[in-house]
Amino acid sequence: MGYSITRRNALLLGGGAMGASLLMPGLSFPTARAATPGTVTYALSAYPPNLRPFEYSGAASRTAKLMMFRGLLSFSESGTIQSELAESWELPDPRTYIFKLRANATFQNGAPVTADDVKASFDFIRAEKSTAYLRQAFQSVDTIEVIDPKTVRIVLKQPTPAFLNLLAGQNAPIVHAQQMDNPDAMIGAGPFTLESSEKGVSLVFKARKDFYKPGLPKTETIRLVVYADDSLRVAALNAGDVDIIEYVPWQSMASLAQTPGIEVQSSLGLYMYVVFNMKQGPFTDPRVRRAVAHAVKREDIVQAAFLGNGKVLDGVPLPETSPFRVEELDHLWPYDPDRAKALLKEAGAENLQATLLSTSTYGFHKDIAEIMQQHLAAVGMNIKLSLPEWGVRISQGNEGRYHLAINGGAPELGDPDDLTALFGSGSNSYRRSFGLSDPALDDLLNRGRHESDQEKRVQIYTDLQKAVAETVPVTFLNYRLQAYAMRETVKDFKALPDFLLNQSGMAFETVHIG
Amino acid sequence: MLTYIVRRCAVAAVMIFMVATAVFMILHVVPGDPIEVMLSADGMAPDPATVAEMRARLGLDLPLYQQYWDYLTRLGSGDLGRSFQDNQDVLGNIAQRLPRTLELIGMATLLSLAAGIPLGVVAARRRGSWIDKASGWISSLALSVPTFVLGTLFVLVFALMLRLVPAGGFVPFSQSPADHLTLLLMPSLAIAVGFTAVIIRMTRSTVLDVLEQDWVRTARAKGVDEGKVLRRHVVRNALGPVLTVTGLQMGSMLGGTVLVEFIFNWPGMSGFLVKAVENRDYPEVQGIVLVTASLFILLNLIVDVLYSVLDPQVRKS
Numbered sequence: 001m002g003y004s005i006t007r008r009n010a011l012l013l014g015g016g017a018m019g020a021s022l023l024m025p026g027l028s029f030p031t032a033r034a035a036t037p038g039t040v041t042y043a044l045s046a047y048p049p050n051l052r053p054f055e056y057s058g059a060a061s062r063t064a065k066l067m068m069f070r071g072l073l074s075f076s077e078s079g080t081i082q083s084e085l086a087e088s089w090e091l092p093d094p095r096t097y098i099f100k101l102r103a104n105a106t107f108q109n110g111a112p113v114t115a116d117d118v119k120a121s122f123d124f125i126r127a128e129k130s131t132a133y134l135r136q137a138f139q140s141v142d143t144i145e146v147i148d149p150k151t152v153r154i155v156l157k158q159p160t161p162a163f164l165n166l167l168a169g170q171n172a173p174i175v176h177a178q179q180m181d182n183p184d185a186m187i188g189a190g191p192f193t194l195e196s197s198e199k200g201v202s203l204v205f206k207a208r209k210d211f212y213k214p215g216l217p218k219t220e221t222i223r224l225v226v227y228a229d230d231s232l233r234v235a236a237l238n239a240g241d242v243d244i245i246e247y248v249p250w251q252s253m254a255s256l257a258q259t260p261g262i263e264v265q266s267s268l269g270l271y272m273y274v275v276f277n278m279k280q281g282p283f284t285d286p287r288v289r290r291a292v293a294h295a296v297k298r299e300d301i302v303q304a305a306f307l308g309n310g311k312v313l314d315g316v317p318l319p320e321t322s323p324f325r326v327e328e329l330d331h332l333w334p335y336d337p338d339r340a341k342a343l344l345k346e347a348g349a350e351n352l353q354a355t356l357l358s359t360s361t362y363g364f365h366k367d368i369a370e371i372m373q374q375h376l377a378a379v380g381m382n383i384k385l386s387l388p389e390w391g392v393r394i395s396q397g398n399e400g401r402y403h404l405a406i407n408g409g410a411p412e413l414g415d416p417d418d419l420t421a422l423f424g425s426g427s428n429s430y431r432r433s434f435g436l437s438d439p440a441l442d443d444l445l446n447r448g449r450h451e452s453d454q455e456k457r458v459q460i461y462t463d464l465q466k467a468v469a470e471t472v473p474v475t476f477l478n479y480r481l482q483a484y485a486m487r488e489t490v491k492d493f494k495a496l497p498d499f500l501l502n503q504s505g506m507a508f509e510t511v512h513i514g
Numbered sequence: 515m516l517t518y519i520v521r522r523c524a525v526a527a528v529m530i531f532m533v534a535t536a537v538f539m540i541l542h543v544v545p546g547d548p549i550e551v552m553l554s555a556d557g558m559a560p561d562p563a564t565v566a567e568m569r570a571r572l573g574l575d576l577p578l579y580q581q582y583w584d585y586l587t588r589l590g591s592g593d594l595g596r597s598f599q600d601n602q603d604v605l606g607n608i609a610q611r612l613p614r615t616l617e618l619i620g621m622a623t624l625l626s627l628a629a630g631i632p633l634g635v636v637a638a639r640r641r642g643s644w645i646d647k648a649s650g651w652i653s654s655l656a657l658s659v660p661t662f663v664l665g666t667l668f669v670l671v672f673a674l675m676l677r678l679v680p681a682g683g684f685v686p687f688s689q690s691p692a693d694h695l696t697l698l699l700m701p702s703l704a705i706a707v708g709f710t711a712v713i714i715r716m717t718r719s720t721v722l723d724v725l726e727q728d729w730v731r732t733a734r735a736k737g738v739d740e741g742k743v744l745r746r747h748v749v750r751n752a753l754g755p756v757l758t759v760t761g762l763q764m765g766s767m768l769g770g771t772v773l774v775e776f777i778f779n780w781p782g783m784s785g786f787l788v789k790a791v792e793n794r795d796y797p798e799v800q801g802i803v804l805v806t807a808s809l810f811i812l813l814n815l816i817v818d819v820l821y822s823v824l825d826p827q828v829r830k831s
Contacts, residue, residue: 049552049599049793056553056560056600131568133553136561185603199600199607200781200789201684225683227779232669235681239673361792391546391794394554427562430554 399429622778
C-alpha cells in the first residue's frame with residue numbers, strides 16, 4: 001500500500017513550504033551587494049525617448065541630458081541662480097544682460113565655449129521653425145550680440161525678470177555651433193560624455209577630464225539603468241544592484257526611510273489640480289467652479305491617493321520661500337460643503353451632471369478622480385468618470401471633450417510667471433482650462449511678467465491670487481511628494497528643492513561612492 | 515509540389531500585406547496624437563507651433579492616402595522606417611529585441627519540457643500513486659498562480675531574501691555570459707512553471723491513452739522489456755500531441771511575455787511594443803506587429819509545406 005496525500009495534507013505541506021521559504025531567510029538577511037568603486041549606478045524610471053538638448057522629452061531625459069549639457073546659468077542646491085558656463089553676468093538696464101563666459105569652459109570635443117556658440121544656440125531655440133521647448137519663451141529676445149569671444153549681450157524686447165530663471169533651467173543649454181545640423185548628435189559642455197547606450201536598457205557616461213569645474217566630476221562612470229517597474233526599482237536598491245533610484249513609489253517611502261543604510265531625499269514641488277471646460281457645460285459659471293473648489297476634501301486625496309505623502313493645496317502653488325506668497329491667501333478654497341451647496345443653489349446648478357476626465361495610465365490620477373466623484377456627489381453633483389489611457393486623455397483634453405479634468409503640474413521657473421501657463425489665455429491645451437480667456441487675468445499676468453520693480457511685482461501677483469480666488473480658472477488639490485533614495489555609500493548627492501527636484505541630475509557632477 | 519509551395523507563398527504574401535494595411539489603418543484611427551504624446555511628457559504643454567512643425571517634419575501633416583503610399587513604398591524596399599521618438603532605425607531595434615524574447619521563450623520551453631515530460635510519464639505510469647497525485651496537485655497550483663505573482667515572489671525570495679540573483683535586468687551575452695544566464699534564469703522559470711504544468715497534464719493523458727493501445731499490449735505479450743516498451747512504443751507515440759501543444763504555447767508567448775519582461779526588466783519585444791503603443795510611435799508599432807505576424811505566417815507556411823511533404827493527400831487537396 002503506497003503513501004497517499006490527502007487534500008488537507010497537501011495544503012499544509014504547500015503552505016508550510018511557502019511560509020518557510022519566506023520567513024527563514026528573513027531571519028538572517030544577507031547584506032546587499034557591494035557598490036562598485038568609481039561607478040554610480042542610477043535606476044531610471046523610463047528610458048529617455050531621446051537626448052536632443054532643446055526638446056522636452058520627460059524627466060528621465062532630463063537626468064541623462066544633464067550629464068552632457070550645461071547652460072549659462074543653473075540652480076544651486078538652495079534653489080538660487082548661480083553661474084555655470086557664464087562666469088558672471090550684469091544687467092546695465094532691465095532689458096539687457098551681458099554674460100562673461102568662463103575662460104576654461106570647453107565642449108566634449110575639446111573646443112572652447114565661445115560667445116558665438118551662445119548666439120548659435122539661442123538663435124536655434126528662437127528660430128521660426130524651431131521645435132525647441134523654449135521657442136515661444138525666447139520670442140521675447142530682441143537681439144543677441146557677440147561682443148568678444150567670451151562676452152555676449154542679450155537684449156530683450158521688454159524687461160522680463162524671469163528670463164534668468166529660464167536660462168538657469170535645463171532647456172537652454174549651450175551647444176557647439178559647428179555641429180547643429182543633427183539634433184541627436186549635438187555637442188554639449190556637461191561633465192560627462194556618453195560612452196555607450198542600449199535602447200530600453202541603459203546608458204553609460206564617462207567623466208570628462210577637462211570639465212571646467214576643478215576636481216569635478218568626482219566619479220569615473222555613471223550608469224543609468226532602466227527599471228520601469230516601481231517595485232523592482234526599490235528591490236534593486238535593497239539588493240544593492242543600484243546605488244540611487246528616482247521616483248520612489250509612495251508605498252515604499254516610509255519603509256525605505258526606515259531601512260538602515262538607505263537615505264531618502266524628497267521634495268514637495270509637484271502638484272495636482274483640476275481644469276474646467278469653460279466653453280460649454282455647467283462650469284462656464286464661476287460659482288459652479290467655486291463650488292467644486294470648496295466641495296473637495298483635499299486631505300482625503302493626500303491620504304488615499306498618496307498615502308499621506310503630500311500636502312493640501314487650496315491656494316496657488318508658490319514655493320515656501322517665495323516672496324510672492326501672502327499668508328492670508330494661502331487657503332483660497334477651504335473645504336466647506338455647505339458653501340459649495342449654497343453656491344450651486346445660487347447658480348441654479350443643483351443636481352448637475354458632468355464628466356470628469358482622468359486617466360487609467362497613472363494610478364494616482366484615477367484615485368483622485370474616484371475620491372472627487374464621492375466628494376462632488378455629497379454636494380449633489382452627479383459625476384461620470386472618463387478614464388482613458390494617457391495618449392487619449394491628452395487628445396480629449398486638448399479638444400475640450402470633458403467638463404472637468406484632473407491634471408498634474410510642475411512649475412519650472414521658480415517664479416510666479418509659471419502661473420501664466422495655467423491662468424493665461426492662449427491656444428487650447430489639456431494643461432489649462434478649455435476655452436479659458438480672462439482679460440483681467442491676462443493683464444495681471446502680462447504686467448507681472450514684465451515688471452522689473454520687485455515691490456510692484458509682489459502687488460501684481462497678490463492681486464492675481466485674489467482674482468483667481470473668485471474666478472477659479474483652475475482649482476488646486478495637493479502637492480505630492482517626490483523622492484530619490486540611495487545607499488549610504490553614495491556621497492554628495494543633493495536633490496534640488498521644491499519645483500527643481502527633476503533637475504537634480506545636476507548633482508551627478510559631485511556624486512561618488514565613498 | 516512546386517505549384518503548391520508557390521501558391522502557399524502567394525497566400526502568405528497577401529496575408530502580410532493585409533496585416534500591414536490593418537495595422538496602419540488601426541493606428542491612424544485610434545485616438546491620441548503621437549506628437550502631442552511625445553511632447554507632453556510629465557504633464558508639460560507643448561507649444562502648438564512646435565507640434566505643427568514636428569508633425570510636418572515627420573510627414574504626419576500629409577493626407578492619409580499619401581502616408582499610406584509612402585509606408586507601402588518603404589515596406590517594398592524592406593525599410594520599416596525610423597522611430598518618431600529617437601529617429602533610430604526600427605528594423606535595427608527589432609533585430610536587437612527579438613532575439614531576447616526568443617531566448618526567453620526558448621529557455622522557458624526547454625525547462626518546461628525537461629521537467630514536464632518525465633513527470634507526466636511517471637505520473638501516467640504510476641497512475642493513482644502518490645507521485646501521480648502530487649504531480650496533479652503541483653500542476654493545478656502552478657496553473658492557478660498568475661505569472662506576475664510568481665515573478666514578484668521570485669524577486670522577493672531569490673533576489674531580496676536570499677540575494678542569490680539580481681532583482682532583474684539585462685546584460686548582453688557578449689559582455690558577460692554568466693551574468694546574462696543568471697538574469698535569464700528567473701524570468702524563464704516564471705514562464706516555465708505554468709507551461710510545465712500544461713506539459714505534465716498533456717504528457718500524462720496521452721501516455722495513458724497510448725498505454726491502452728493494442729500495439730503496447732502486443733509488445734508486452736511478446737515479452738519486450740517494460741522499459742523498452744515505454745521508451746520505444748509509448749513515449750515516442752505520446753509526444754506528438756505534446757509537441758503540438760508546445761508549438762502553440764511558444765507562439766502565444768511571442769506576444770504574451772509582457773508582464774514577465776516588465777517584472778524582470780527584460781528588454782524584449784513585448785515591452786518594446788507596449789512602449790511603442792503608449793508613445794503612438796507609428797513606425798515602431800507597425801514594424802513590430804508586422805515582424806511578429808510575419809513570423810507566425812512563416813511558421814504556418816513551413817508547417818503546411820512539411821505536412822504536404824509527409825502526406826500526399828494534403829498536397830493533392
